[in-house]
Amino acid sequence: xxxSLTSAVINELRKIVGEKGLxxxxxxxxxxxxxxxxxxxxxxxxxxxxxxxxxVQEILRLCHRERIPFVARGSGTGLSGGAxxxxxxxxxxxxxxxxILNIDIPNQQITVQPGVINSNVTxxxxxxxxxxxxxxxxxxVCSIGGNIAENAGGAHCLKYGFTVTHILExxxxxxxxxxxxxxxxxLDAPGYDLAGVxxxxxxxxxxxxxxxxxxxxxxxxxxxxLAAFDSISAAAQSVSDVIATGQLPAAMEIMDRLSIExxxxxxxxxxxxxxxxxxxxxxxxxxxxNLQMEAVxxxxxxxxxxxxxxxxDEKARFLVWKGRKAAFAAAGRLSPNYIVQDGVIPxxxxxxxxxxxxxxxxxxxxRVTNVFHAGDGNLHPxxxxxxxxxxxxxxxxxxxxxxxxxxxxxxxxITGEHGVGREKQxxxxxMFSDPDLETMQRVRRAFDPLNLANPEKIFPTPRLCGERSxxxxxxxxxxxxxxxxxx
Amino acid sequence: xNSSVASWVHEAAEQFGDEISFAGTEAGPLLASPADSAQAxxxxxxxxxxxxxxxxxxxxxKQQWGRGVVPQIYLSLxxxxxxxxxxxxxxxxxxQAGCSWSKLEQVLARHGQFVALDPLFPDxxxxxxxxxxxxxxxxxxxYGGLRDLVIGMTLVLADGIVARTGGKVVKNVAGYDLAxxxxxxxxxxxxxxxxxxxxxxxxxxxxRFSVSxxxxxxxxxxxxxxxxxxxxxxxxxxxxxPGSSQLNIVLDGHPAAGQAELLSxxxxxxxxxxxxxxxxxxxxxxxxxxxEASVLKIGTMxxxxxxxxxxxxxxxxxxxxxxxxxxxxxxxxxxxxxxxxTEVIRRLRSGELHPGSTVSVLQLGPGIDSAAFEVTPPAxxxxxxxxxxxxxxxxxxxxxxx
Numbered sequence: 001x002x003x004s005l006t007s008a009v010i011n012e013l014r015k016i017v018g019e020k021g022l023x024x025x026x027x028x029x030x031x032x033x034x035x036x037x038x039x040x041x042x043x044x045x046x047x048x049x050x051x052x053x054x055x056v057q058e059i060l061r062l063c064h065r066e067r068i069p070f071v072a073r074g075s076g077t078g079l080s081g082g083a084x085x086x087x088x089x090x091x092x093x094x095x096x097x098x099x100i101l102n103i104d105i106p107n108q109q110i111t112v113q114p115g116v117i118n119s120n121v122t123x124x125x126x127x128x129x130x131x132x133x134x135x136x137x138x139x140x141v142c143s144i145g146g147n148i149a150e151n152a153g154g155a156h157c158l159k160y161g162f163t164v165t166h167i168l169e170x171x172x173x174x175x176x177x178x179x180x181x182x183x184x185x186x187l188d189a190p191g192y193d194l195a196g197v198x199x200x201x202x203x204x205x206x207x208x209x210x211x212x213x214x215x216x217x218x219x220x221x222x223x224x225x226l227a228a229f230d231s232i233s234a235a236a237q238s239v240s241d242v243i244a245t246g247q248l249p250a251a252m253e254i255m256d257r258l259s260i261e262x263x264x265x266x267x268x269x270x271x272x273x274x275x276x277x278x279x280x281x282x283x284x285x286x287x288x289x290n291l292q293m294e295a296v297x298x299x300x301x302x303x304x305x306x307x308x309x310x311x312x313d314e315k316a317r318f319l320v321w322k323g324r325k326a327a328f329a330a331a332g333r334l335s336p337n338y339i340v341q342d343g344v345i346p347x348x349x350x351x352x353x354x355x356x357x358x359x360x361x362x363x364x365x366x367r368v369t370n371v372f373h374a375g376d377g378n379l380h381p382x383x384x385x386x387x388x389x390x391x392x393x394x395x396x397x398x399x400x401x402x403x404x405x406x407x408x409x410x411x412x413x414i415t416g417e418h419g420v421g422r423e424k425q426x427x428x429x430x431m432f433s434d435p436d437l438e439t440m441q442r443v444r445r446a447f448d449p450l451n452l453a454n455p456e457k458i459f460p461t462p463r464l465c466g467e468r469s470x471x472x473x474x475x476x477x478x479x480x481x482x483x484x485x486x487x
Numbered sequence: 488x489n490s491s492v493a494s495w496v497h498e499a500a501e502q503f504g505d506e507i508s509f510a511g512t513e514a515g516p517l518l519a520s521p522a523d524s525a526q527a528x529x530x531x532x533x534x535x536x537x538x539x540x541x542x543x544x545x546x547x548x549k550q551q552w553g554r555g556v557v558p559q560i561y562l563s564l565x566x567x568x569x570x571x572x573x574x575x576x577x578x579x580x581x582x583q584a585g586c587s588w589s590k591l592e593q594v595l596a597r598h599g600q601f602v603a604l605d606p607l608f609p610d611x612x613x614x615x616x617x618x619x620x621x622x623x624x625x626x627x628x629x630y631g632g633l634r635d636l637v638i639g640m641t642l643v644l645a646d647g648i649v650a651r652t653g654g655k656v657v658k659n660v661a662g663y664d665l666a667x668x669x670x671x672x673x674x675x676x677x678x679x680x681x682x683x684x685x686x687x688x689x690x691x692x693x694x695r696f697s698v699s700x701x702x703x704x705x706x707x708x709x710x711x712x713x714x715x716x717x718x719x720x721x722x723x724x725x726x727x728x729p730g731s732s733q734l735n736i737v738l739d740g741h742p743a744a745g746q747a748e749l750l751s752x753x754x755x756x757x758x759x760x761x762x763x764x765x766x767x768x769x770x771x772x773x774x775x776x777x778x779e780a781s782v783l784k785i786g787t788m789x790x791x792x793x794x795x796x797x798x799x800x801x802x803x804x805x806x807x808x809x810x811x812x813x814x815x816x817x818x819x820x821x822x823x824x825x826x827x828x829t830e831v832i833r834r835l836r837s838g839e840l841h842p843g844s845t846v847s848v849l850q851l852g853p854g855i856d857s858a859a860f861e862v863t864p865p866a867x868x869x870x871x872x873x874x875x876x877x878x879x880x881x882x883x884x885x886x887x888x889x
Contacts, residue, residue: 106711106790129715151660162658164667165635180866186786187632187816188621188671190847191864191888192873196634196667200660220717240576246599246688285717287744344656346577376658377577413659420661431661432651439642439650440663442876447869458662 003088005045009066013048013090016058021096023047032091035076035083036138039397040422044071044085049096053171053179053209059092060207061177069452072203074114074146077138079340080421082149082202086455092207094145100124101210109168109185111212114145118152121213130215133160136417137325148208151200153417155251155324156281158375160216162417164199171210172198175448185212197443202419203454205447219283222250223293223312224320227305228274232256232370233351235276238303239374240348242280245299247292249375251281258334258369259327259382266330269323272307278374279324281317327371328382334369335384337393339400342418343407347377353410357381357403364399366392378416379407405430420458426465428458495537499560502533510561520563524641524649524680527562531678531882532647534560538880541645543678545585545613549620552849553673553887554860564615567680570594578686579638579655584615584679595686603630603687607773615679621671624772625722628814629739630687633670639683640666642676645878650677657685668873674884676877690739693721694747697764698754703732703793709757710734710813714789716753718746723813726771727796729806735764772810775820781828781859782850783835785817791841792817798839802831818849825854832859864888 005013005024014022023029024046033041045068050056063070069089076083085091098115105128110121118139121132135154136142142152147163148170160166169183183195198205229235235254242249255263255277263269271277280296282289297308311317331338345353354370361368367384381403385396404414404427414420414427428437437459447453456464492513499507499517506526510518521527534541540558544550545565564585571581575598582591588609595601605624606617618640623633630636639653642665652665669679700706703725713720713736721737740746754761776782787795792811799807805823821828835846848860864870874881874889881889 106714107788108714151664153658153660157658161631161635162660164664165631174869178868180869182866184786184845184865185843186788186845187627187814188623188784188786188847189845189865190862191866192672192676192870193621193634193667193670194866194869196670197663197665200664217715217717243576243578243688246691248687285719285740285744285746288719288740288746291741291744344654344658346574346579346656348574348576373658377656378658411654412656413654413661415661416656416658417660424661428662431654435648436650436652437662439644439648439652439665439877443663443665443668443873446872446876 003045005068005090009062009068010046012062013046013059016055016062017048017050021049021051023049032073032076032093033085035073035078035081037079037081037084037421037423040081040084042085042087044089044091047091047093049093051096053173056092056173056207056209057177057179060173060175063090063452064176064450067450067452069455071454072145072149072207074143074149075117075141077142078146078150078419078421079342080415080419080423082419082421082454082457083146084422094143094207094209097209105130107185108215109212110215111210112144113210114143114148114208116144118142118144118147121215125215126218129218131218132213132215133166134163137328144211144213145208148199148211149201149203150417150419153378155253155321155373158252158373159248159250164196166214167195167199167211168214169212170195170198170208172206172208174206175450175453200419202421202458204444204457206453221286221289222281222283222317223289223310224279224281224317225293225296225300226271226309226311226320227278227280227300228272228307229276229278229303229305230274232276232354234304235278236350236374238278238300238305241299241303242296245295247296249280249296250283251279252373252375253279253324254372254374255324255327256370258367259330259371262330262334262369263323263327265333267322267326269319271323272309274307278305279320324371328380331369331382331384335367335386337385337387337396339383339396341381341383341400341403342415343379343381343404343412344416345377345379345407345410345412347374349410350374350377353379353406356406360399360402360406364395366396366399368399373416376416377412401427422457425458425460429460429465495539499533503530516558517560518563519560520566522566524643527678527680528643528647528649530560530562531643531645535645535647535880535882538882540882540885542884543615543619543674545616546587546608546611548608548612549616549622549849551851552620554857555884556886558885562678564613564680571681573598575600579657579683580686581655581681581683582614583681584613586614588612588614588617596689599689600686601689602636602684604633604636607776614682618670618679618682619672619674623816625724625812627816628723628812629721634667636684637666637670637682638685640669640679641681642669643678643680645677645880645883653683655683673887675874675887676883678883690721692739692741694738694740694742695764695766696736696738696747696750697762698734698736698759700732700759701730703727703796705759706732706734707793709754709759710792711790712753712757713750714813716749718750725792725796725811725813727800727809727811729800732796772818775808775810775818776850777820777822779852780820780822780850781832781848781852781855783819783821783832784847784849785819785835785840786845787815787817787841788843789813789815791815791844795840795844805831822852825852828852829855829859
């Protein structure tokens with residue numbers, strides 16, 4: 001491995017992708033030195049912009065031969081540093097592979113290249129009355145390839161599932177340059193569910209160059225209710241009560257006072273000023289939704305909602321969601337700098353976890369605002385800070401990571417949809433024990449024995465995390481049975 | 488114990504005492520019944536060191552799937568049969584792998600919930616076995632495949648490592664999702680000892696209907712129009728036998744919401760007659776697994792469902808019965824002389840079906856060459872590489888897939 005590409009390698013790469021498909025000028029490389037997690041930056045040795053699966057294959061064969069680490073990149077919107085270049089790596093940007101290859105409405109499928117933007121998938125099938133369900137907040141700019149790498153979710157995955165639920169088949173270039181098909185356009189292809197483990201592997205197992213996605217019939221009607229509460233607990237109780245009636249809304253979101261205020265000054269969604277705003281979206285056959293909405297409204301009122309508003313027409317719903325989806329960016333209105341965290345907790349522990357988070361923030365003298373996919377327990381605390389105040393950034397990062405510890409202690413996860421990337425790899429050993437992580441590494445070694453695909457991501461390393469293991473110690477069976485001892 | 492039995496059997500008896508017995512005669516395989524994951528781990532480590540082959544067993548209902556050999560040790564999960572927790576407000580549960588599907592259903596139903604899956608043989612099939620075989624039934628149309636219902640797992644690797652994957656929350660992207668890799672791996676990668684599921688509420692307003700015709704092709708346009716409609720179909724199952732076809736449709740909708748009326752209109756437009764039907768679960772699917780029958784799982788595109796099941800009736804000298812889901816998965820039973828059935832399987836695999844269709848053999852009738860089990864999955868080399876990492880001595884369920 002070297003800190004620059006040899007001219008021979010550069011020439012070979014140029015031959016593969018052409019003059020316009022290769023970036024080596026330091027000024028242009030800057031664009032690729034980070035993703036949405038801007039606190040971490042590493043310039044790559046070069047950036048490649050392939051246009052075909054064959055080109056990706058040739059690039060990876062060359063990387064394999066020359067032992068050059070590579071990092072695949074979609075739109076660079078990831079929030080955990082998944083597309084952050086590794087030391088001495090090349091970045092492979094899939095943004096030019098942005099064609100829709102086939103639309104099969106009768107079988108409810110669409111085949112796309114990885115650079116296609118998420119919302120363009122829905123746009124392509126909307127005239128036929130269909131949509132693509134995974135809807136991360138960045139859906140107007142993020143790519144399907146990036147969604148596959150991160151197993152992207154979104155507000156509506158409560159009902160519709162994650163990216164992995166919606167990918168039927170993929171063409172994948174493995175780290176040794178082999179091209180394989182994972183999954184199939186029909187259900188249950190024989191063999192291991194390789195697509196299932198590849199999706200969400202954050203670019204560490206190879207590069208998807210084509211994907212067939214499931215599309216869904218657009219519901220006959222969509223209605224959103226906004227309910228204003230005096231406390232997060234009352235809003236959370238309403239969520240539990242809705243679940244208890246057996247309904248599965250398309251989305252259930254809670255925003256706290258600070259995030260409501262931020263959204264208000266940012267995109268003016270005209271939210272009621274309250275301590276906790278609960279958004280519940282129901283979709284389905286119109287008569288069915290009308291009946292369900294009556295029940296949901298009643299539950300909110302019973303739990304003390306002092307205002308309920310129904311958004312039925314598309315314009316009103318758009319505004320409601322615009323406010324919610326702008327919540328991250330709007331945090332910039334509250335504070336010069338912020339960190340968006342992505343923990344998951346069992347839904348019912350929300351009130352106690354929030355109480356803990358508030359106490360922790362107060363002890364640090366920092367403000368934390370919360371938006372919450374309440375249906376599935378995915379919490380997005382936004383830690384506000386000012387980088388110009390000495391020490392505040394470090395305290396903010398520390399607080400945001402301790403928030404993840406609280407989520408794990410509550411029985412949850414360190415990430416619901418943003419991925420581990422570089423940001424959270426040291427938290428992995430808080431959630432998983434060494435044997436858990438070692439078992440995952442076996443998968444990685446099977447796909448990528450040379451550790452070239454997005455190395456130094458997901459897994460805690462001594463270099464980045466120190467030697468300490470934070471997980472509970474689990475004895476090896478040989479040790480437990482008295483055959484071997486640990487010294 | 489007879490002195491002629493292998494020395495490892497004596498060692499196993501010494502180490503594990505009452506937890507082991509003979510599955511049949513003393514010449515046959517050993518049956519090991521661990522009480523927990525840790526003991527299962529010690530047994531696997533024992534076998535791995537001696538390169539003894541191991542097949543995990545739940546209810547034993549699908550042992551034949553994917554072929555397989557009689558191992559030296561059957562690892563029974565029968566004693567791991569508890570539902571560990573059911574935090575119903577979080578819509579999740581944790582259950583041990585040896586728990587029967589119907590027992591799990593009963594526990595979850597106390598709070599009006601269920602794992603949204605209708606597997607084969609629910610009274611005998613265990614959670615671990617259902618997951619290892621990736622079984623699914625008619626509910627898949629509405630709730631998706633099993634792999635999307637599993638949110639975490641505890642597994643024991645061949646060398647005795649106990650690992651957890653996923654967690655107890657539905658939304659979770661921390662690390663690789665090993666549970667997906669294990670789902671449908673037929674016991675070849677690790678032994679599943681515990682599973683965490685996401686749950687759904689039991690539907691309240693199911694309405695059941697059926698439509699009959701001679702050929703399934705009569706349902707083609709109806710299925711297409713339902714797929715393209717706003718109806719909330721819970722299941723759409725097509726049963727095909729010589730001379731008759733029946734389409735069963737279950738709607739999930741409040742009676743006041745008028746879905747049944749809409750369906751009735753669509754059926755009438757297709758020139759068919761809608762009838763109300765009695766509840767029927769997975770019993771019919773189970774019945775395809777007669778002792779003499781060869782049973783196939785076929786995957787086709789949704790638009791090819793009707794054509795595929797009619798095609799199965801056209802083979803001479805065999806009797807074909809099929810139960811198909813509108814999403815394109817078919818369970819097919821073939822009865823007939825061994826050579827005729829073998830020929831049908833060969834033809835189905837070599838171009839009779841639409842391109843992209845897949846055929847797996849689940850059960851073979853008497854006298855049929857087990858080579859019929861063999862399929863070449865896509866990305867076989869990747870599968871082999873994973874197998875080598877997880878089970879380098881190839882002790883777990885040898886003969887399946889590879």
